[in-house]
Amino acid sequence: MASKLMMNPGEILLEGELEKRSDSLFQLWKKKRGVLTDDSLRLFSGTSERAKELRFHSILKVDCVEHTRKYVYFTIVTTDFKEIDFRCTGESCWNASITLALIDYQNRRALEGFRRHLEPGTNPRGRVKQDPRSPADAPGDAAALR
Template sequence: MKMPGEVIREGELEKRSDSLFQFWKKKLVVLTKDSLSLFPDGHKRARGKELGFHSILKVDCVERTGKYIYFTIVTTDRKEIDFRCPDQSCWNASITMALIDFQNKRAIQDFKSRQELEQAAASRAAGPAAGDQRSQAGELATRSASV
């Protein structure tokens, strides 16, 4: 699995299993500007799971106890993945800030792309008509000069 970009933070989180008994399993977590990667048993050598920020909708802080912060990552297909971290580790805040940064950069890129498309469409629409007007003005200037 590739981990694009610079590592923002690396450490341990607990993920609630999807099984019937819903045990908390420790995961090695690597946070980058583009994704959150989860590795089983605390080893990067093992095959991990990458949650790209393009597929994450939001991070919800569910509960704060004296010992843990419980939070949920909601994906764009509405899947919920539950995590917990020690209260002082602030993993939920780190993930939230990286996600917001990613979403802001993507929104700016989308805006610029939309602006470029609109400008290109406007110049195509004005292009032939503007060219015809310039050639007509040139013909008039030539006729005036010859008279």
């Protein structure tokens, strides 16, 4: 995967076919066209231009379940602990690409939070710190010299 410095926001990292297991009683595998960006996985059915989107802020982790000769089976676990099963051909590496993009997204969010924490004049909740001394108690103030 390309370095973050070289990527544009929303740039497509991977595009291609993967299969999603349906939630129906028979749990059939349905082919989807997947589009992986730096902040989401979009799934398109057939020729439809409408996509279902899994945004990374709602993904907890990607579990690799099994490797067979033909497929890699993996599960995306959402922050509300819903499990979505996928499979892809071993050479397509969807599971690894999604995992790396998710880790990159989580690292960027952690750095943004850390930078907000370090901004001068703010406390960890992002509010402006107040000087505990009143203006009259400040050193060099005429009132303090009396």
